[in-house]
Amino acid sequence: MCVTHRYACSWWAAVQRGGRLTFFPGRIPAGSPAVRVLAATAWGVAILCLLPLVYLFVRTLQIGPGIARILGRARIWQVGGNSVALTLAVTASAVCVGTSLAWLTTRTDLRGRRFWSAVTSLPLVLPSYVGAFALIAALGPNGMLQAVLAPLGVERLPSIYGFPGAWLALTLFTYPYVQLSVRAGLRGLDPGQEEAARSLGLSSTQVMWRVVLPHLRPSIAAGALLVALYTLSDFGAVALLQFNAFTREIYVQYTAALDRSAAAVLGVMLVGLTLLILRGEYHLRGRGVHYRSGPGTARRQPVVALGRWQGLACGWCALVTLLALGVPLLVIGYWLVQPASVANPWAGVWGQTMNSVSAAGVAAVTAVIAAFPVMVYSVRRPGRSSRWAERCGYLGHALPGVVVALALVFLGARHVPRLYQTGPLLILAYVILFLPLALGPLRAALLNLSPRLEEAAAALGATPLRILRTITLPSVRPGVWLGLALVFLTVMKELPATLILGPTGFHTLATRIWGATEEALFTHAAPSALILVVVSAWSLWIILQQEESVR
Amino acid sequence: MPTWAWAVLLLVLVWAGWTRLTWLSGREGAADLVIYSGRSEALIADLIAEFEAEQEWTIHVRYGQTAELAATILEEGANSPADVFFAQDAGALGALARAGRLQVLPTELRTAVPAPFRSAQDQWVGISGRARVLVYHPDRVAPHELPTHWDDLRDPAWRGRLGWAPTNGSFQAFVTAMRVTRGMDATRDWLIGLRDLRTRSYARNTPIVWAVVAGEIDAGLVNHYYLHALARQRAEPLPIRNHYLDEVLVNVAGVGILDTSARSEAARAFIAFLLSDRAQRFFTEETFEYPLTGRVDPHPDLPPLSALQTPDLDLDDLDDLEPTLNLLQECNIL
Numbered sequence: 001m002c003v004t005h006r007y008a009c010s011w012w013a014a015v016q017r018g019g020r021l022t023f024f025p026g027r028i029p030a031g032s033p034a035v036r037v038l039a040a041t042a043w044g045v046a047i048l049c050l051l052p053l054v055y056l057f058v059r060t061l062q063i064g065p066g067i068a069r070i071l072g073r074a075r076i077w078q079v080g081g082n083s084v085a086l087t088l089a090v091t092a093s094a095v096c097v098g099t100s101l102a103w104l105t106t107r108t109d110l111r112g113r114r115f116w117s118a119v120t121s122l123p124l125v126l127p128s129y130v131g132a133f134a135l136i137a138a139l140g141p142n143g144m145l146q147a148v149l150a151p152l153g154v155e156r157l158p159s160i161y162g163f164p165g166a167w168l169a170l171t172l173f174t175y176p177y178v179q180l181s182v183r184a185g186l187r188g189l190d191p192g193q194e195e196a197a198r199s200l201g202l203s204s205t206q207v208m209w210r211v212v213l214p215h216l217r218p219s220i221a222a223g224a225l226l227v228a229l230y231t232l233s234d235f236g237a238v239a240l241l242q243f244n245a246f247t248r249e250i251y252v253q254y255t256a257a258l259d260r261s262a263a264a265v266l267g268v269m270l271v272g273l274t275l276l277i278l279r280g281e282y283h284l285r286g287r288g289v290h291y292r293s294g295p296g297t298a299r300r301q302p303v304v305a306l307g308r309w310q311g312l313a314c315g316w317c318a319l320v321t322l323l324a325l326g327v328p329l330l331v332i333g334y335w336l337v338q339p340a341s342v343a344n345p346w347a348g349v350w351g352q353t354m355n356s357v358s359a360a361g362v363a364a365v366t367a368v369i370a371a372f373p374v375m376v377y378s379v380r381r382p383g384r385s386s387r388w389a390e391r392c393g394y395l396g397h398a399l400p401g402v403v404v405a406l407a408l409v410f411l412g413a414r415h416v417p418r419l420y421q422t423g424p425l426l427i428l429a430y431v432i433l434f435l436p437l438a439l440g441p442l443r444a445a446l447l448n449l450s451p452r453l454e455e456a457a458a459a460l461g462a463t464p465l466r467i468l469r470t471i472t473l474p475s476v477r478p479g480v481w482l483g484l485a486l487v488f489l490t491v492m493k494e495l496p497a498t499l500i501l502g503p504t505g506f507h508t509l510a511t512r513i514w515g516a517t518e519e520a521l522f523t524h525a526a527p528s529a530l531i532l533v534v535v536s537a538w539s540l541w542i543i544l545q546q547e548e549s550v551r
Numbered sequence: 552m553p554t555w556a557w558a559v560l561l562l563v564l565v566w567a568g569w570t571r572l573t574w575l576s577g578r579e580g581a582a583d584l585v586i587y588s589g590r591s592e593a594l595i596a597d598l599i600a601e602f603e604a605e606q607e608w609t610i611h612v613r614y615g616q617t618a619e620l621a622a623t624i625l626e627e628g629a630n631s632p633a634d635v636f637f638a639q640d641a642g643a644l645g646a647l648a649r650a651g652r653l654q655v656l657p658t659e660l661r662t663a664v665p666a667p668f669r670s671a672q673d674q675w676v677g678i679s680g681r682a683r684v685l686v687y688h689p690d691r692v693a694p695h696e697l698p699t700h701w702d703d704l705r706d707p708a709w710r711g712r713l714g715w716a717p718t719n720g721s722f723q724a725f726v727t728a729m730r731v732t733r734g735m736d737a738t739r740d741w742l743i744g745l746r747d748l749r750t751r752s753y754a755r756n757t758p759i760v761w762a763v764v765a766g767e768i769d770a771g772l773v774n775h776y777y778l779h780a781l782a783r784q785r786a787e788p789l790p791i792r793n794h795y796l797d798e799v800l801v802n803v804a805g806v807g808i809l810d811t812s813a814r815s816e817a818a819r820a821f822i823a824f825l826l827s828d829r830a831q832r833f834f835t836e837e838t839f840e841y842p843l844t845g846r847v848d849p850h851p852d853l854p855p856l857s858a859l860q861t862p863d864l865d866l867d868d869l870d871d872l873e874p875t876l877n878l879l880q881e882c883n884i885l
């Protein structure tokens with residue numbers, strides 16, 4: 001305690017002095033072969049992620065002076081403004097919901113904590129088009145809620161369409177990104193620091209604001225970034241909820257006008273917007289150290305007694321779960337019990353499940369492996385080169401799936417026809433689209449690992465590979481598991497890239513749900529939707545168990 | 552579980568995944584025919600399986616949205632693996648034809664269907680017809696209120712009671728048809744008129760039909776078959792009806808053979824199969840669409856095709872979407 005206390009005092013003094021901690025980069029000696037290999041691998045991954053951008057520029061350059069006409073439309077800017085407003089609102093609310101749920105389910109004596117911890121992260125497994133559809137059925141005009149309230153004299157609910165609906169739906173289906181990320185962050189916190197702050201006379205509220213939250217900044221920022229990029233690129237929810245976002249504009253250009261050049265110009269604008277967001281995140285994430293530098297091992301964290309807030313906390317968890325998970329499950333259940341219009345709606349579900357799981361599994365492992373060099377490079381060798389390598393990795397996530405898919409059609413069919421419409425190209429599309437889901441958690445995990453440990457090993461003569469195997473990898477395991485989970489679950493519900501780039505005859509649960517709802521055959525879609533939710537929930541549960549057992 | 556066990560498990564998973572993915576990608580030389588279908592698998596998989604069994608051919612079908620598949624074919628260029636494009640609407644076929652991506656069809660295929668339902672340049676042929684109607688709730692729309700002409704919907708009595716789907720291909724084709732037959736100005740007036748009546752926008756046709764059922768709106772502009780498809784799935788009868796106006800646009804789902812196809816014999820056989828009585832009856836019974844060859848009767852719940860007054864229009868013109876989109880954007884609808 002004494003050593004921890006001394007450390008905390010000096011740490012606290014540093015906070016008081018500058019408000020910000022100095023950053024100690026890990027000292028992999030510059031110019032060593034290990035760094036060169038690391039940089040080259042990281043940039044290799046980054047360049048793969050830039051492929052869609054190459055396509056967008058090729059198409060943009062083709063229209064020449066037409067660009068002025070497209071950019072001159074007042075509408076484009078108005079719609080862009082809509083997207084920015086939605087992104088800001090959704091990110092802010094997802095951070096509030098996600099952080100509060102993460103804190104309640106990890107650090108308090110919330111009743112049924114393990115149960116809430118599992119179910120509140122489940123909305124992640126729902127495709128946003130399914131979720132938005134369910135939300136309309138429940139909260140829309142003359143929906144379920146209206147039917148329940150009608151005897152009480154409520155004749156009209158506020159409209160769900162437009163901004164409020166899109167905001168609610170996207171918040172409900174993206175907050176788990178923040179929640180999972182913050183959860184991992186909270187588990188990595190050293191209780192010694194909070195104790196030290198308490199011993200220096202801070203109240204528990206002050207500890208929350210001045211110690212816990214600042215330390216969670218990288219986790220919150222990582223989750224918020226994923227939410228922002230998801231919102232920016234989502235098409236399903238905004239289309240169903242009648243909100244005119246930028247993606248809808250891109251979609252209209254592609255599908256209605258078959259105008260790939262106009263769509264490309266809009267895509268480039270979206271990339272520009274993403275770079276702004278990444279800049280914002282870079283400032284938000286802060287540059288403090290987040291690993292323990294005192295001796296000793298991390299201990300169990302103190303549990304906060306909720307006391308009279310217990311009921312309110314449970315109510316909050318229940319409300320979020322009901323809206324984000326209960327409503328969609330209710331709608332799926334409704335269609336499951338309707339008489340089927342086709343002979344056997346369960347036919348073929350097994351094959352689709354296997355396809356979904358194997359594609360998502362391979363994509364998740366590949367994405368995490370690809371994310372590793374990028375993130376190690378960025379965290380251990382901070383600088384302009386590594387910062388841009390990391391940013392490149394994030395670009396694909398902000399583009400609608402159809403843009404990335406068509407980019408790979410263009411490059412694949414024309415330049416590597418042997419790979420076109422095969423598994424590898426599909427996996428590449430998944431990695432480009434979802435690499436950030438692996439990058440974020442890895443970053444948070446790496447920040448929690450003191451480079452001193454790696455340095456000590458190096459000083460004792462361990463080779464870089466051995467250090468990676470014996471120190472780095474085991475220490476960042478929670479981040480790796482979380483990254484695997486996020487990529488896996490997102491690929492399970494991915495649609496446009498799977499449809500366009502999948503091997504011919506490759507049907508997944510998501511393509512089946514889409515195909516059936518397209519023809520309004522909801523009874524046909526319900527079994528696949530149920531299996532999608534069950535399999536995803538089960539994988540999420542296993543992965544969270546793993547994450548838990550690590551610490 | 553020890554680390555090595557996890558590593559083994561992971562390797563097995565990756566190996567299984569890759570074999571599954573690459574196994575499915577063995578399309579080189581394996582397929583006798585590759586179809587890109589904008590019609591969903593739920594609808595036509597059985598029909599294609601029937602054809603496959605009949606011919607003992609291996610057929611690969613890529614399902615997707617019509618417009619995305621058309622964009623994919625354009626991006627694929629000369630290396631497109633597709634032989635046949637089966638589209639949900641004539642506009643997408645027209646766009647491919649205009650880009651020079653469709654072959655001219657042999658006479659026996661193109662004459663199987665009467666003139667308004669095939670390409671004027673003989674590059675594609677319609678398979679089934681889909682009429683634009685007004686779906687309405689009889690409890691909330693009195694019989695005398697039902698419009699005889701689309702212009703009747705501009706009556707202030709319809710304020711806030713209508714729904715449409717501006718991003719949907721069928722709606723855009725409908726507006727294009729109106730633009731071609733009645734001119735830009737009349738179409739603009741009509742669009743602005745309906746917009747000012749607070750006509751609600753939906754993403755697709757199905758949500759409109761649901762909204763009418765739910766009482767969110769009283770009537771909506773949709774294709775005729777959604778009502779029948781939904782009704783079949785529900786235990787209790789749907790309380791809504793289709794209203795056919797005096798002039799009904801009948802768009803088609805159709806097929807064309809790609810210019811890059813080296814297997815056009817199989818492609819032609821497939822199109823001939825789609826035009827056979829067996830397949831035409833399938834569309835009639837399963838999708839409630841209009842058969843087009845004239846040898847099969849439409850579903851008894853539908854008015855006969857001959858009773859519908861279709862606008863004087865070349866369906867090829869439906870590919871001219873650019874002005875339509877500009878118009879919709881100019882009117883602040885899209």
